[in-house]
Amino acid sequence: xxxxxxxxxxxxxxxxxxxxxxxxxxxxxxxxxxxxxxxxxxxxxxxxxxxxxxxxxxxxxxxxxxxxxxxxxxxxxxxxxxxxxxxxxxxxxxxxxxxxxxxxxxxxxxxxxxxxxxxx
Amino acid sequence: xxxxxxxxxxxxxxxxxxxxxxxxxxxxxxxxxxxxxxxxxxxxxxxxxxxxxxxxxxxxxxxxxxxxxxxxxxxxxxxxxxxxxxxxxxxxxxxxxxxxxxxxxxxxxxxxxxxxxxxxxxxxxxxxxxxxxxxxxxxxxxxxxxxxxxxxxxxxxxxxxxxxxxxxxxxxxxxxx
Numbered sequence: 001x002x003x004x005x006x007x008x009x010x011x012x013x014x015x016x017x018x019x020x021x022x023x024x025x026x027x028x029x030x031x032x033x034x035x036x037x038x039x040x041x042x043x044x045x046x047x048x049x050x051x052x053x054x055x056x057x058x059x060x061x062x063x064x065x066x067x068x069x070x071x072x073x074x075x076x077x078x079x080x081x082x083x084x085x086x087x088x089x090x091x092x093x094x095x096x097x098x099x100x101x102x103x104x105x106x107x108x109x110x111x112x113x114x115x116x117x118x119x120x
Numbered sequence: 121x122x123x124x125x126x127x128x129x130x131x132x133x134x135x136x137x138x139x140x141x142x143x144x145x146x147x148x149x150x151x152x153x154x155x156x157x158x159x160x161x162x163x164x165x166x167x168x169x170x171x172x173x174x175x176x177x178x179x180x181x182x183x184x185x186x187x188x189x190x191x192x193x194x195x196x197x198x199x200x201x202x203x204x205x206x207x208x209x210x211x212x213x214x215x216x217x218x219x220x221x222x223x224x225x226x227x228x229x230x231x232x233x234x235x236x237x238x239x240x241x242x243x244x245x246x247x248x249x250x251x252x253x254x255x256x257x258x259x260x261x262x263x264x265x266x267x268x269x270x271x272x273x274x275x276x277x278x279x280x281x282x283x284x285x286x287x288x289x290x291x292x293x294x295x296x297x
Contacts, residue, residue, distance in 0.1 A: 006281055006284070006285060006288075007253070007281075009288070010234070010249075010253040010281075010284075011253050011256065013227055013230060013231050013234065013253075014231070014250070014253045014254040015254065016227060017145075017227075017228075017231050017254070019144070019145055019148045019149070019153075019158075020144070020148075020155065021140075021141055021144060022140050022141070022143075022144040022158070022159055022162045023159045026140075026159060026162055026163045026166075027133075027136060027137075027140070029163065030132075030136060030163065030166050030167065030170065031129070031132070031133065033167060033170050034129065034132050034170050035129065037170050037171070038129070
């Protein structure tokens with residue numbers, strides 16, 4: 001027998017070989033197990049346990065460090081920008097405005113009074 | 121597989137029905153033609169898929185991956201039983217007398233003779249032979265499934281063919297299909 005004939009013979013023999021089918025109970029057991037597994041995984045998906053588990057574990061330390069440093073940087077920058085020198089909040093603003101107005105009045109009045117005094 | 125990971129019941133059912141008969145045949149022939157073993161291992165194989173569906177690497181064809189998992193289960197079983205069949209220097213012998221005296225040789229008898237011969241060669245030869253001739257995988261695919269170089273697969277198939285040819289040469293004109 002040459003190789004080709006032999007290959008064809010084996011293929012034909014094995015393709016036609018019938019040894020039966022698996023037990024039908026297997027499918028039922030597998031489907032039940034699959035149902036249980038998918039329910040458990042859905043419960044896990046809805047909980048925060050996996051997230052906190054990841055957060056507190058030593059996995060992806062680089063990523064966690066990067067995220068943490070980014071959050072710190074943003075909070076520091078935000079705090080820094082919000083404290084600009086021109087803006088004064090609350091009662092301080094009123095107090096300063098009042099003082100400035102009073103100063104201006106005082107500053108102008110004596111000059112005027114000096115001028116009028118000198119003229120007289 | 122993504123649907124199975126996300127919990128799609130119908131997807132898993134379809135997958136099972138598509139592969140159950142093929143996997144049953146593979147386990148049956150790999151594990152001493154035992155119906156009980158074949159049923160147990162089909163169940164174990166699909167239980168593995170349920171337990172760890174993400175262990176499948178989408179870079180490979182699904183059926184190749186499935187057969188490699190099945191083959192690993194068979195290897196573990198052989199190891200567990202401690203009946204690893206070493207390659208036996210097989211001396212080609214004439215077929216049994218009663219086998220020759222049959223007027224018409226049924227294909228099923230030839231198949232049984234083939235598997236008897238493959239049993240003597242060992243499970244490595246049997247797995248390569250089944251994957252190549254029953255499942256019609258290419259040499260490369262068989263090599264991927266068994267985790268072997270292509271040359272080794274070719275060599276195992278060559279050995280199996282050589283010894284089977286010596287056996288079946290007596291029968292080639294008498295086989296009826």
